[in-house]
Every structure is written in C-alpha cells, then in structure tokens.
Amino acid sequence: MHKVVLISLRGYREWTESLGPRREHIIQKVQARIHGALWSSFTAVGALPHHFRYDYLIALANNVPRHWIDAAVAKIRRSTPVEVDYCIGMGDTPLDAYRSCGEHKEGKESNAVVAHVDIVNSTDATRINGPIHTYLRAIDMLRTAAGACEDVGCIAFYLGGDNMVVYLPEPRAIYALLDRVEAPVRAGVGVSPRPYTAFVKATKGLDALRAENKTGVKVVR
Numbered sequence: 001m002h003k004v005v006l007i008s009l010r011g012y013r014e015w016t017e018s019l020g021p022r023r024e025h026i027i028q029k030v031q032a033r034i035h036g037a038l039w040s041s042f043t044a045v046g047a048l049p050h051h052f053r054y055d056y057l058i059a060l061a062n063n064v065p066r067h068w069i070d071a072a073v074a075k076i077r078r079s080t081p082v083e084v085d086y087c088i089g090m091g092d093t094p095l096d097a098y099r100s101c102g103e104h105k106e107g108k109e110s111n112a113v114v115a116h117v118d119i120v121n122s123t124d125a126t127r128i129n130g131p132i133h134t135y136l137r138a139i140d141m142l143r144t145a146a147g148a149c150e151d152v153g154c155i156a157f158y159l160g161g162d163n164m165v166v167y168l169p170e171p172r173a174i175y176a177l178l179d180r181v182e183a184p185v186r187a188g189v190g191v192s193p194r195p196y197t198a199f200v201k202a203t204k205g206l207d208a209l210r211a212e213n214k215t216g217v218k219v220v221r
C-alpha cells in the first residue's frame, strides 16, 4: 500500500483576508517560507513532499515512521502563521491513499514509485517562442497527466521549468500518462522503499536518458 500525508493550514483563508487588500506580498513571502520548510523537513525523513496549494501541502511517505512524520510537521508549524493539521492516508494507489486520508487503513507499505518527467529541448523552444510558451506546455503536460492519473491512481505536480513529479502506483503506470502527453518527454522512474530516494533514482534515470539523447522511460530500482 502507498502512504500519503495531507497537511492543512487551519484558518489560512481567514488569515489571508485579515491582512487587508495590501496582502499579496506578505502571503507570497510566507508561502516561500512554508515551501522551504516543507521541502527541508519532509525530504530529511525520506518523504517526497509538494507545496501543492500552500493552504494544503502533501507528501508521499511510504515506509516513513509516524513519529518522523510528526517531527517533520512540527518543523513546518514554525513557519506557518496558523495551526497545522494533517492526516495520513493509505491506499492501493497514491490517489486512493490521498482520498482515504484520516480513515486509519492498515496494510503493508510497498516501495514508493516516483517519476521525474521533463519536456525535451525546452531551452531551444524557450529561445524561439519565449518562456511563457514553454511554461504553458509544462502546464498542459501537468493537466494531461492529471487526467490520466484519474485512471491509474497517480498524483502529478509541477516542479518548475519543464519538470513534473508523479507519485505512481507502479512503474508501468507512467505509460498511461506518456500515451496522452503531446510534448516529447523523458521520464525517469525510481523505485525505493522511501519516496525521496525513489525520486533521486528517477532523476538519475532522467539524466541517463538525457545523456543517451533518448526519450521515453528509464526505470531505476
């Protein structure tokens, strides 16, 4: 089974609105602080987080002990202006785990399976068409991947540039996404007990495809 942690910032909406109309610069600085704290504290315990909506944060946490998750959440609390709640979900897929958050399901935790997906040759595309064009291609890739994830039970997030991370139920699920994504992409898929190690392996797979000037998928176990 896969394990997902969903973190919610209690009263975040009310906090934002309490700042008055001249608030966005304050909100963005706070969200940048939360972003950094999340990526530091959760990767340090082997989980693979994503800043998601900022009022909600998420992490794939297969085989990460509960008390390590508690400690990582406690570190985030130091960066947030409001109280932080979280739930843990377990499921046959990461999407099922996210949807069952708080249901206290039990089961043997499987290896984490994570994809690092990159659009080929964005630098040239950016030089020719500009960064907004390639940014929108990345957002299109994410939206298409999210549609495929409804079928295979994955969860996809934007990482910046032309990169996407996907919490997968199993390695072959990546093909359901790539069959639909129009842009030429490379996908490293990492498999490991802990999610952040799986992501590092996925990046190694991506870098290996790039070095061989290949597209498609490379699985690193």
Ligand SMILES: Nc1nc2c(ncn2[C@@H]2O[C@H](COP(=O)(O)OP(=O)(O)OP(=O)(O)O)[C@@H](O)[C@H]2O)c(=O)[nH]1
Residues within 6 Å of the ligand: 118, 119, 120, 121, 122, 123, 124, 159, 160, 161, 162, 163, 203, 210
């Ligand atoms: N989050 C994240 N962003 C990356 C990573 N590598 C590159 N980027 C971003 O993606 C942009 C494009 O970099 P590349 O994908 O290496 O450039 P490219 O021209 O597409 O090169 P190829 O992918 O080799 O075809 C960079 O400007 C960075 O913003 C990564 O590992 N993680």
